[in-house]
Amino acid sequence: MIMHLLLPIFSLLILSQSVSQALPLSTQSRWIVDEKGQRVKLACVNWVSHLDLVVTEGLSKQPIDVIANKILEMGFNCVRLTWPIYLVTNDSLASLTVRQSFLNAGLTDDISGFQANNPSFLDLSLIASFQAVVTSLSDNNVMVILDNHVTKPGWCCSRTDGNGFFGDTYFDPNLWIQGLTKMATLFKDNPNVIGMSLRNELRGPKENADDWYRYMQKGAEAVHSANPNVLVILSGLNFDKDLSFLHNKPVNLSFTAKLVFEVHWYAFTDGSAWKDGDPNQVCTRVVNNYMRTVGFLLDQGYPLFVSEWGVDLRGTDVNGNRYLNCFLKWVAEHDLDWALWTLVGSYYFREGVVGMEEYYGVLDSDWVSVRNSSFLERISAIQIPASR
Numbered sequence: 171m172i173m174h175l176l177l178p179i180f181s182l183l184i185l186s187q188s189v190s191q192a193l194p195l196s197t198q199s200r201w202i203v204d205e206k207g208q209r210v211k212l213a214c215v216n217w218v219s220h221l222d223l224v225v226t227e228g229l230s231k232q233p234i235d236v237i238a239n240k241i242l243e244m245g246f247n248c249v250r251l252t253w254p255i256y257l258v259t260n261d262s263l264a265s266l267t268v269r270q271s272f273l274n275a276g277l278t279d280d281i282s283g284f285q286a287n288n289p290s291f292l293d294l295s296l297i298a299s300f301q302a303v304v305t306s307l308s309d310n311n312v313m314v315i316l317d318n319h320v321t322k323p324g325w326c327c328s329r330t331d332g333n334g335f336f337g338d339t340y341f342d343p344n345l346w347i348q349g350l351t352k353m354a355t356l357f358k359d360n361p362n363v364i365g366m367s368l369r370n371e372l373r374g375p376k377e378n379a380d381d382w383y384r385y386m387q388k389g390a391e392a393v394h395s396a397n398p399n400v401l402v403i404l405s406g407l408n409f410d411k412d413l414s415f416l417h418n419k420p421v422n423l424s425f426t427a428k429l430v431f432e433v434h435w436y437a438f439t440d441g442s443a444w445k446d447g448d449p450n451q452v453c454t455r456v457v458n459n460y461m462r463t464v465g466f467l468l469d470q471g472y473p474l475f476v477s478e479w480g481v482d483l484r485g486t487d488v489n490g491n492r493y494l495n496c497f498l499k500w501v502a503e504h505d506l507d508w509a510l511w512t513l514v515g516s517y518y519f520r521e522g523v524v525g526m527e528e529y530y531g532v533l534d535s536d537w538v539s540v541r542n543s544s545f546l547e548r549i550s551a552i553q554i555p556a557s558r
């Protein structure tokens with residue numbers, strides 16, 4: 171009962187916090203701070219815009235402003251918005267209209283949904299539609315992190331999908347830097363775009379630390395010179411679980427106070443260990459491992475952004491439920507910044523399936539009801555800063 175009463179109060183606090191932030195953000199040791207030096211805790215939710223149709227999910231279900239307000243009402247202050255490189259480097263893709271993209275896929279029901287909920291989007295080009303989403307989030311005081319998720323539009327991530335590491339079929343480092351530069355430039359005058367996450371989940375047979383330094387440093391410099399306001403967010407190797415190479419060799423950049431590292435952590439990261447083993451022992455082992463591979467960066471004076479985590483919100487996955495207990499404790503203890511996977515209630519088209527439901531999504535497939543309110547109550551404790 172008490173939690174039911176607290177939830178709206180927490181949401182109001184977050185709301186007033188987000189209104190008062192003096193942007194842009196920067197870093198001060200391991201904390202993210204605003205212009206006045208006040209700590210800003212990122213409590214973000216991932217919103218998907220990198221799949222085959224290259225249209226931000228859910229817009230056939232609810233008006234964009236309704237979704238933006240719902241994000242705040244649920245206690246989040248920011249969105250990690252995913253995008254594919256081709257959206258800014260392939261002009262024939264970027265200039266397709268939203269309507270054409272759905273027609274090409276034969277998804278006429280969604281076109282009717284757009285007509286009802288977001289008619290002004292239908293004849294926007296894909297790039298203009300992406301910009302309109304960022305504008306709406308900004309107008310509603312939601313901070314935005316632009317996350318380059320893949321090069322070629324589509325569901326991510328496997329070791330062999332050609333989008334995993336520099337030199338893979340779809341991952342030309344020069345095209346990537348060109349794409350990052352274009353995206354950074356496009357939003358350089360929007361203060362609500364507070365960060366850019368350079369590439370999601372590096373992985374696959376080609377991955378190695380030498381190329382990581384070579385290209386991530388180049389990408390970081392390119393983004394910073396195109397938009398010096400944004401936080402530059404770097405992910406690690408092995409699906410963004412490993413930054414241990416930084417123990418011995420720091421990143422060498424020309425700028426300071428903008429660098430953030432990101433990490434991903436799900437239950438399935440450790441297979442079925444949570445279900446099979448003693449949850450307390452597994453928790454100790456896995457947390458120790460994370461501290462060694464990424465958590466040490468806090469002591470080195472960098473913010474750590476847990477940019478993907480989440481569970482099946484139906485509550486029936488024992489492995490996931492046990493992981494969640496451990497995860498929430500870890501995030502609270504270190505007062506980390508984070509982004510939940512995901513806002514998405516359902517996808518237009520994912521991996522060949524039309525209208526696929528997303529059980530990790532905080533919104534239901536109607537894109538306005540909360541899928542599991544007891545989950546939201548639980549995470550409200552980590553949505554507000556514990557310190558500073």
Ligand SMILES: *[C@@H]1O[C@H](CO)[C@@H](O)[C@H](O)[C@H]1NC(C)=O
Binds near residue numbers: 263
């Ligand atoms: C560019 O986009 C168009 C339209 O989606 C597509 O047909 C074409 O294959 C793309 N080109 C590349 C190089 O991916």
Ligand SMILES: *[C@@H]1O[C@H](CO)[C@@H](O)[C@H](O)[C@H]1NC(C)=O
Binds near residue numbers: 422423
């Ligand atoms: C860092 O980068 C600068 C500029 O590229 C270079 O001159 C310098 O030698 C590098 N420092 C280290 C320690 O690699």
Ligand SMILES: *[C@@H]1O[C@H](CO)[C@@H](O)[C@H](O)[C@H]1NC(C)=O
Binds near residue numbers: 483484485541542543
């Ligand atoms: C929400 O999650 C909890 C477990 O965390 C579960 O017991 C409950 O059934 C879920 N509710 C719904 C509506 O799925």
